[in-house]
Amino acid sequence: MASTTLDTGVTSATPGGKTFLGHPRGLATLFMSEMWERFSYYGMRALLVLYMTASVADGGLAMKTAVAAAVYSVYTAMVYLLALPGGWIADRFLGARKTVAVGGTIIMIGHFLLAVPFSASFFVGLAFIAVGSGLLKANISTMVGHLYDGPNDPRRDGGFTVFYMGINLGAFAAPLVIGTVGQSVSWHLGFALAGVGMALGLGQFLLGTRHLSPKSNVVTSPITPDEKRKIFTKAGIWLAIAAVFYGVVAATGHFTINWAIWPLSIAGLAIPVLVFTKVKRDKDLDANEQSKMSGYIWFFVAAAVFWMIYDQSGSTLNIFADEHTASTLFGLNFPSSWFQSLNPLYIMALAPVFAWIWVALARRSKNPSTTMKFAFGLLMIGASFIVMMLAMASASGDTKVTPLWLAMVYLVQTVGELTLSPVGLSVTTKLAPTKYASQMMGVWFLAVTAGDCVAAIFQLVLGDKIVGGTAYFAVQGVMAILAGVALAMYRKKVVKLMGDVH
Template identity: 45%
Template sequence: MSSEKTFLGHPRGLATLFFTEMWERFSYYGMRAILILFMTTETAQQGLGLDVETSAAVYGLYTAAVYLLSLPGGWLADNIFGQQKSIWYGGILIMIGHLVLAIPGHQEIFFTGLAFVAIGTGFLKPNISSIVGDLYGDDKGARRDAGFSIFYMGINIGSLLGQTVVSFLGEKVDWHMGFGAAAVGMFLGLVQYKLTQGTLKGIGEKPQKRVKLPGERTSNTFTYLLTVGAIALIFALQYFGVVDVTTATGIAKSVGVLIVVITLAYFANIFIAGGLDVKERKQVFVIFLLFIGAAIFWAGFEQAGSTLNLFSRDYTDRFIFGYELPAGLLQNFNPFFIIVLSPVFGALWIRLSAKGLNPNTPVKFGLGLISMAFGFLIMYFAALIAAQGAKAGMGWLIFTYLFHTAGELTLSPVGLSATTKLAPRKYYSQMMGIWFVATALGNLIAGLFAGGFDPENASEVPNLFMSVVMLGTGAGIMFLIFSGFMRKWMGDVK
């Protein structure tokens, strides 16, 4: 038996990646907890002084960009920098971005800081996850799954710490001190990454261009034509007055149109000219349906940092023993519930599987969407209280986050796993990218949706939340209804 030191029974490199990701998530979620609050606070109170619609659009663009930029971030790692350097460069860019945000100044400084953070996260996020998998080589069994579970725990610990520290400093002391704390968190992550980088043993140190698979197409003609066509569409929408790219909301809507059009055209191209057999076409169509379900789910779930955060600030009684808690602090219940419920859900699926009762992927998607919708149903009743001129108790938000977390645990890991199993081998990396695009689209929709939140008119909030209830419930029911044919088209994939 090897005497080599391990981290909780796993390769020591997992500890390096665990703490790097923990501090990166500390900075990301910490800053996200105060982002829309800072933008909508009046300049007299050291905020940015933007209206809710503009702030929500900026929030949506930023959170969407984080995931979209992971696609070029992964490509640059594979072809130019290697994964280890991409993580290092990404962390530096993230730290610089938070330092820029910590500088009091005009909107230009603020948006520059957001751009640095988004680009840096695009470098770091996909590549650190890839190295986690590479630590286990050809071992695709339970040990690898357990390693990812530990890594995922680091994400949630970082989120819990970041949203606590940054919320308190940002809301109770100084907004820019909160952004500065996020920079310190990323700095600590960089220091420990550099000090312990040797434990990765050269994994991801050099770019590794993927070997071309038999029958794989390498022509970029379709990509170029699609890009030009999508840009032309935006110009046409601008010309006919459908969107206005001179405003943040217009830009966000335009990006949403681009994502939808490019995704639809991409899948159409795969079906028509992708060289797939009948079975592969059916499985890719299932991926397309999962993409739609995931985008709808994230459109509701990711309102934690926008609509629900504004509700926490404006319509929630946050006093405990005479002290008012920071509004962003309530977002901590999601990572807290993740930490508590992850082993519960893991044990539940295993027990159900042993009895032959484990729900298939489409059913889990349906349940996840309905759970998200139920969370907003709770918020609908909380909003009715606010509409009567009173403040809702914190319990409404806490139970909402409980159901949202249950939905996340039911849908997110299952969807990611199903995509890896259903994707045709020659389009494997592209299909994994599609999963990031679904998350990006959901974040963008969440931001645009929050633009309808009016802090001065509480009577409109119940209908706002009810629209999410209807969307999530409707989508969830559709997945349950069509789970039979989807399961059949998935073939031998569970």
């Protein structure tokens, strides 16, 4: 999901002084900070499953493929789930600027914990990175919006485009650098390099904060002492219950990684259900808003199916690259983690093309509806796993297939992403009830959480014999294609629920 940014529409006057590519100078600070943060995240992600599945002799954790894939899925799910409290902490406690600084610090610590050669510090490090990413992800792109003078500032869209390029530059470079060092020299040195990348991003942010908008320091809805007391009391009680429960499980010798994966996976599915139940039962919403929310649920479920497959690029596809794909192309030898650079490369190449296509079609009144764009995205993500099925079938025995198989898979997935992800952000803002306007962008991220949690449950239930096999890819591919066909077939019903939104 490298291409996704969050713009809440909060604005302030543009700071004066020098500019960055014609934009407020603060954009350079946010561009570089996010580029280095994404460098650290995608570099670590390129190594994560490979390290967990590597043998002890090769310096890894020797985890089973299905369990490692499930750990990865739950980890990515938590990154997006924690964006919700990350935004809330900025709004109620710290403001966006301080929250990003705290988040960056926690991420940096997490990466360096991964660099310590102990399994306990590895999992603690993952927790740190997830928490820090939630704090940072929810707020840094909001701060880009703060730099501009209202939503109608002509530079605003261009500013987010520049910021978006920073995300993908970091994501592209990370596997080439961190992946190479991690696979060729030392896993832990690779994780340490990710920590250095985050340290550079954090340093850039702290040095450049004077160029950011004063709005980024504002706590928009300060929490009252009474609210704070109630929240901390409830949080303390739940933490105490969890600590006692897991303490007993560990003391009796029953604790395994499944005791963490299963509760988090179930929570990742339950929370979106609870959120939608709350919104649908809200009597403050009129009939039109309720209808739009019913329509939005279709898009949410479709997005969850999409991300369930798409986010396996760092897990099952990464394992396929390492175990079943030749590491030589046109005479060039390269580590398998380099495949993780294909998606951001494709995005940078194709995003301007898709933007031009939508504008050109709109001028001719032939621009596909949001529903059809989502359906096409599902068809593409499903088709990518059908290609994976064929690639896996070709890799029978000890045969290693050509890298062009994975190059094709990532290309098809990127086309699907560009038809679904940006459109999903847009339709979320359009269908959101006024009362939940700010919160709904966080709800959109919950689709990623839900999809990744479904993937984790599949991986745990199916086990090593099936996960990553031909049938595994085939079933999910067919499921996504059927979901796309169903959405296309019921598009008139969805359009009717959307009311005046098209």
